[in-house]
Amino acid sequence: MTSVAVVTGASSGIGAATARRLAAEGFHVLAAARRTDRLADLVAEIAAAGGSATAVACDVTSDDSVAGLAAAAAAAPGPVTLLVNNAGGARGMDPVETGSVGDWQWMYDVNVLGTLRVTQALLPALEASGAGTIVIVSSTAGFTVYEGGGGYTAAKHAQTAVAGTLRLELCGRPVRVVEIDPGMVKTDEFSLVRFDGDADRAAAVYAGVPDPLVADDVADCVAWCATRPHHVNVDRLVVRPLAQAAQHKVHRVG
Ligand SMILES: NC(=O)c1ccc[n+]([C@@H]2O[C@H](COP(=O)([O-])OP(=O)(O)OC[C@H]3O[C@@H](n4cnc5c(N)ncnc54)[C@H](OP(=O)(O)O)[C@@H]3O)[C@@H](O)[C@H]2O)c1
DSSP: OOOEEEEESTTSHHHHHHHHHHHHTTOEEEEEESOHHHHHHHHHHHHHTTOEEEEEEOOTTOHHHHHHHHHHHHTSSSOEEEEEEOOOOOOOOOOTTTOOHHHHHHHIIIIIIHHHHHHHHHHHHHHHTSSEEEEEEOOGGGTOOOTTOHHHHHHHHHHHHHHHHHHHHTTTSSEEEEEEEEOOBOOSSHHHHHTTTOHHHHHHHHTTOSSOBOHHHHHHHHHHHHTSOTTOOOOEEEEOOTTEEETTEEOOOO
């Protein structure tokens, strides 16, 4: 029977690439996000490539909406073996001194509580499958801090703490917990969202970096972790572009 993978934040960037890749690996993918027009295009693209996927409107900041995602998972054509908690993002680059409480709340709600809500809702199905995997897409911001990144790094540190705690709590049960921590990934929207649509500021993040990671690179990491034999738990996978030795050490040309 086809295994089902749920991917949150599947309407763009890493989530969309992960949905495509998991469908190519043979999963039926539940592609979840708020922008259903984009999800419809993605599902059609996956079908045209010979895969199968279903679009599910889901706002991970809403309990009711996440309950709808769990209902869609229950109706899916196979056991739910994989959850990829990918929905998330950053807002702002202000110092702690002047950071917007609203931006911090948004980041905490989407990255941390979103992961909590979706994980709680899908854990029974993942466990019932007998071979469940929860992937949490946190960030290198989950273990390091940088100036102007206080709200995002606080949220990602918290998301990382959730991953570690959950792995301890699920020990002895058939659900593994994998954390993936990407460094700089050039996706279309991440920096645009962070800088409130300011395309110049967004482009400056990647300026001169020879080869930042792209969404497919992270999707590849997700797929590799998820397709290891189930007794193999990749606790944490840190992945950066070659040009980024550390958060503060980025090689740029020109
Ligand atoms: N790009 C990077 O450099 C980088 C590095 C490390 C980690 N990450 C992490 O990787 C993940 C994906 O990032 P990305 O670069 O692919 O960013 P992105 O293109 O901006 O994608 C973010 C996704 O999250 C979804 N989302 C946002 N709010 C949501 C909500 N309330 N409910 C459901 N979905 C929501 C968005 O869909 P809708 O707007 O349609 O809902 C979108 O599909 C994030 O967790 C990010 O923190 C990114």
